[in-house]
Amino acid sequence: MHKDGLPAELHDITNGPPLVFGHLKSSKSKKTLLCYSHYDVQPPEPIEEWTHGGPWSGALVDNIIYGRGATDNKGGLLAFNKAAKAFLKVRGEVPLNLKFFYEGEEEIGSVHLGPWVEKNKKLIEADGMHCLDGSVDSYAKVPEVELGLKSVLFVELIAKGGKKDIHSLNFPLVPSPPWDLIHALGTIMDRNRKILIKDWYEGLYVLGNEEIELINEKNSRINLDVLKKEFGINEFVLKREGAEAIKARTYEPTANIQGMISGYTGPGTKTIVPSEAKVRLDFRLLPHMNPQKCITKIKKHLVDHGFGHLEVKAFDSAEPPYKISIKEDISQAIIKAAIQVFGEKPVVNGVSAEGTILKHVWIPCVLTGFANSGANLHAPDENIHVENYIKG
Amino acid sequence: MHKDGLPAELHDITNGPPLVFGHLKSSKSKKTLLCYSHYDVQPPEPIEEWTHGGPWSGALVDNIIYGRGATDNKGGLLAFNKAAKAFLKVRGEVPLNLKFFYEGEEEIGSVHLGPWVEKNKKLIEADGMHCLDGSVDSYAKVPEVELGLKSVLFVELIAKGGKKDIHSLNFPLVPSPPWDLIHALGTIMDRNRKILIKDWYEGLYVLGNEEIELINEKNSRINLDVLKKEFGINEFVLKREGAEAIKARTYEPTANIQGMISGYTGPGTKTIVPSEAKVRLDFRLLPHMNPQKCITKIKKHLVDHGFGHLEVKAFDSAEPPYKISIKEDISQAIIKAAIQVFGEKPVVNGVSAEGTILKHVWIPCVLTGFANSGANLHAPDENIHVENYIKG
Numbered sequence: 001m002h003k004d005g006l007p008a009e010l011h012d013i014t015n016g017p018p019l020v021f022g023h024l025k026s027s028k029s030k031k032t033l034l035c036y037s038h039y040d041v042q043p044p045e046p047i048e049e050w051t052h053g054g055p056w057s058g059a060l061v062d063n064i065i066y067g068r069g070a071t072d073n074k075g076g077l078l079a080f081n082k083a084a085k086a087f088l089k090v091r092g093e094v095p096l097n098l099k100f101f102y103e104g105e106e107e108i109g110s111v112h113l114g115p116w117v118e119k120n121k122k123l124i125e126a127d128g129m130h131c132l133d134g135s136v137d138s139y140a141k142v143p144e145v146e147l148g149l150k151s152v153l154f155v156e157l158i159a160k161g162g163k164k165d166i167h168s169l170n171f172p173l174v175p176s177p178p179w180d181l182i183h184a185l186g187t188i189m190d191r192n193r194k195i196l197i198k199d200w201y202e203g204l205y206v207l208g209n210e211e212i213e214l215i216n217e218k219n220s221r222i223n224l225d226v227l228k229k230e231f232g233i234n235e236f237v238l239k240r241e242g243a244e245a246i247k248a249r250t251y252e253p254t255a256n257i258q259g260m261i262s263g264y265t266g267p268g269t270k271t272i273v274p275s276e277a278k279v280r281l282d283f284r285l286l287p288h289m290n291p292q293k294c295i296t297k298i299k300k301h302l303v304d305h306g307f308g309h310l311e312v313k314a315f316d317s318a319e320p321p322y323k324i325s326i327k328e329d330i331s332q333a334i335i336k337a338a339i340q341v342f343g344e345k346p347v348v349n350g351v352s353a354e355g356t357i358l359k360h361v362w363i364p365c366v367l368t369g370f371a372n373s374g375a376n377l378h379a380p381d382e383n384i385h386v387e388n389y390i391k392g
Numbered sequence: 393m394h395k396d397g398l399p400a401e402l403h404d405i406t407n408g409p410p411l412v413f414g415h416l417k418s419s420k421s422k423k424t425l426l427c428y429s430h431y432d433v434q435p436p437e438p439i440e441e442w443t444h445g446g447p448w449s450g451a452l453v454d455n456i457i458y459g460r461g462a463t464d465n466k467g468g469l470l471a472f473n474k475a476a477k478a479f480l481k482v483r484g485e486v487p488l489n490l491k492f493f494y495e496g497e498e499e500i501g502s503v504h505l506g507p508w509v510e511k512n513k514k515l516i517e518a519d520g521m522h523c524l525d526g527s528v529d530s531y532a533k534v535p536e537v538e539l540g541l542k543s544v545l546f547v548e549l550i551a552k553g554g555k556k557d558i559h560s561l562n563f564p565l566v567p568s569p570p571w572d573l574i575h576a577l578g579t580i581m582d583r584n585r586k587i588l589i590k591d592w593y594e595g596l597y598v599l600g601n602e603e604i605e606l607i608n609e610k611n612s613r614i615n616l617d618v619l620k621k622e623f624g625i626n627e628f629v630l631k632r633e634g635a636e637a638i639k640a641r642t643y644e645p646t647a648n649i650q651g652m653i654s655g656y657t658g659p660g661t662k663t664i665v666p667s668e669a670k671v672r673l674d675f676r677l678l679p680h681m682n683p684q685k686c687i688t689k690i691k692k693h694l695v696d697h698g699f700g701h702l703e704v705k706a707f708d709s710a711e712p713p714y715k716i717s718i719k720e721d722i723s724q725a726i727i728k729a730a731i732q733v734f735g736e737k738p739v740v741n742g743v744s745a746e747g748t749i750l751k752h753v754w755i756p757c758v759l760t761g762f763a764n765s766g767a768n769l770h771a772p773d774e775n776i777h778v779e780n781y782i783k784g
Binding site: 150152154161162163164166168169170171172173174175176178179182183185186189190191193227231232233236237240245248249252254256257258259260261262263264265269270271272273274277278279280282284306 | 542544546553554555556558560561562563564565566567568570571574575577578581582583585619623624625628629632637640641644646648649650651652653654655656657661662663664665666669670671672674676698
């Protein structure tokens with residue numbers, strides 16, 4: 001960054017890799033933009049599946065750069081820096097104050113970032129936060145602009161039975177961990193995807209005209225059949241279509257099962273009552289839903305329904321749910337910039353952005369990006385199209 | 393068998409190993425006993441866990457014979473033969489007609505036996521069938537006498553979603569195979585172990601005074617706390633105790649889950665909607681429940697409850713459920729013999745015996761045996777106590 005004429009210093013993060021922070025001031029504007037990115041990447045394995053010189057080669061082939069981090073998120077980080085450098089070189093200064101904020105643990109949930117942010121609230125104050133960790137909409141071919149974030153609450157439920165698997169002739173006498181989980185889960189969500197935990201939707205974000213308009217606009221611009229084809233399904237669940245489907249995807253609190261396991265799962269049969277059953281869920285929360293309160297509600301629900309004996313492991317992600325308005329300055333600025341570069345309006349969404357910061361400091365935050373479809377984020381042959389990179 | 397002076401000939405079984413059949417006649421009795429055993433065994437692996445010379449050594453150590461089949465069921469087979477030989481040697485003849493029936497596929501469900509039995513009904517007709525493939529009760533230390541058999545219906549349910557795992561942000565749009573199974577299973581059995589499939593208990597065997605007396609007698613002789621300790625549980629399910637627990641174990645049709653699997657089950661979390669979920673159940677059926685009709689009832693139940701899209705793999709075991717009375721001659725004879733040898737009454741149960749034969753020929757059948765506890769049936773170091781072998 002110093003080579004590019006940008007201010008930057010390392011800040012120690014207790015038990016974590018250092019934070020890169022720099023403040024580039026402008027004489028022309030009182031507005032400050034916090035530029036968030038992360039310099040860490042996902043593990044490159046399986047290495048043997050990379051072509052073009054491997055994950056660290058940075059090979060440029062047919063105007064596509066290959067390498068771990070090309071898109072997520074070293075590409076976005078460099079785009080911030082190079083844009084600032086260009087402004088400095090051509091116009092002498094950037095037309096607003098920039099705070100560079102580059103962390104090193106995003107991929108593992110920014111686990112050590114909180115205390116530093118709490119201590120340095122003043123330092124990072126800004127009028128808007130922008131994160132270049134997003135994608136270009138694969139259908140409309142314009143950037144997606146995300147104006148909010150669902151957060152994730154991970155919950156593992158474990159049922160236990162005998163000290164080991166028991167011959168299933170004894171089923172009438174012994175607890176059945178898989179049945180225990182099935183009956184417990186049956187009280188948690190119904191077949192219409194309604195979560196049955198008491199007060200789960202308490203204070204839920206209510207959509208205004210603004211959001212409804214954005215949903216309808218998005219619906220008029222994208223083709224959901226492409227999404228069905230990508231998923232390999234003929235219709236969406238509950239026969240959702242069009243604006244209803246977009247609304248559900250963006251604004252519905254969910255209780256997804258990531259996986260479950262119990263007993264014998266190999267070929268053939270095994271007449272046992274399993275000694276244990278496990279299920280792991282991710283609950284997506286919307287703005288105004290408090291993760292810690294939700295954990296309490298789940299535990300109380302299980303006790304109230306006679307499942308107090310189940311073991312509950314719950315932890316909320318580092319990111320709180322939030323939502324900002326399209327009317328915020330930062331929202332409007334990003335949309336204008338995208339129109340300027342891509343020639344048409346971006347697709348504006350209501351979900352996703354980085355956010356440990358937002359637990360401590362309220363900064364309206366927008367996430368966007370230029371990851372092409374097929375960018376292989378977190379997978380071998382991660383890449384970025386040079387054209388997209390320049391536009392970004 | 394010829395060396396022991398017993399008649400025996402090989403009968404070809406289409407696609408299966410031959411059957412050994414011999415008819416030893418008596419001038420003193422018109423009664424005929426069919427002596428059923430099997431000469432096949434379970435695979436001996438893991439070989440390295442066997443001590444005393446390995447699975448085929450037949451090592452005799454401290455009056456215990458070690459070897460695959462020592463108990464299950466070569467031990468029982470030889471006991472039949474040697475008892476007959478002893479009668480021939482000491483008294484000149486056996487006091488009833490014996491039909492030896494030794495098959496070679498019991499351990500894989502007697503899969504090729506049916507057609508031979510169907511063609512040879514006349515040949516194997518008998519007043520009673522006895523099978524020495526059972527155990528000594530591990531608590532009362534006397535043989536268990538089994539007067540009937542629950543049969544097993546294996547059912548696998550498979551739910552499918554997208555063509556591959558899908559990012560869980562899309563949960564509001566895509567089918568969730570694990571939730572699909574959970575909701576389907578919730579309609580199959582309630583928390584009190586009642587099976588909710590229409591007419592499931594149709595024509596169910598009704599207990600008479602005879603069975604209730606046997607349950608009460610068994611309850612007065614065995615200590616169920618030993619069973620709880622063995623299972624590693626503090627109490628039986630639904631707080632069952634004493635005669636109620638024995639009755640449930642013996643006479644309750646069940647819907648046990650052997651195993652289930654879906655999605656990601658490794659450490660940490662993975663925000664996916666799994667593309668598939670599987671569960672495998674064994675339904676134990678009581679006498680008068682028809683396995684084929686039960687499969688039809690399950691499939692209809694799923695369709696009626698909106699789960700017709702689930703894949704159902706169902707097959708009934710080779711053994712039909714049956715039940716005989718303690719008043720049958722064969723029941724009384726076995727009980728008398730056990731009292732003579734063990735000095736007290738055996739524990740009389742209502743379940744289990746070999747039975748492809750019973751699909752084709754009705755012969756009252758009793759299963760008993762002398763397998764000591766710790767006999768390691770189907771496991772390494774299978775063994776039999778010489779004392780038990782002699783008594784048997």
